Amino acid sequence: MLDCWLPSKDNNDAIMALLAPWIELLRGKEQHKLATKVAERLNSMLEAEFSFSAQRQVVWPFKVLLKWHQIIPYRIWLLPVKRHVLQGFLDYLRLWLEDPDANYAEIADWYWQWKQMYPAAIFASSDIQNAFREALVYMAFALS
Numbered sequence: 001m002l003d004c005w006l007p008s009k010d011n012n013d014a015i016m017a018l019l020a021p022w023i024e025l026l027r028g029k030e031q032h033k034l035a036t037k038v039a040e041r042l043n044s045m046l047e048a049e050f051s052f053s054a055q056r057q058v059v060w061p062f063k064v065l066l067k068w069h070q071i072i073p074y075r076i077w078l079l080p081v082k083r084h085v086l087q088g089f090l091d092y093l094r095l096w097l098e099d100p101d102a103n104y105a106e107i108a109d110w111y112w113q114w115k116q117m118y119p120a121a122i123f124a125s126s127d128i129q130n131a132f133r134e135a136l137v138y139m140a141f142a143l144s
Helices: 013-025 028-049 060-068 074-098 104-117 126-143
Strands: none
Touching: 013 028, 028 060, 028 074, 060 074, 074 104, 074 126, 104 126
16 A cells, blocks of 8 residues: 555645554554655655755645654654755755855744744754754854
């Protein structure tokens, strides 16, 4: 069934409702296998649909990813977050800060908008906080 499912803007609620009890019921290797399959699909979605852009940001893939954090184990959910979201965030910020015409007020606003998109429970994670701290270091360095 998961082989046919591709996360999209509209088709996630039914699969989440179907899988949530199974992920909760399964333990060990079976739970890990199912959650990893979901994470692989989320990875594919992010690769195909998500990139950072201050002018034309498409956020629905990020919002889909956020919904899954309560269903699959956090350490598995965090893999696509680190790979596509946090690393992409830092890479885009670094490039933007290197632009000689960069508007630092726009960059700061963009940073805060992304920070606010994370629910408090997720933002409390050291992985998420470390990425945002690193971004602040980049911005401070660019201003100096």
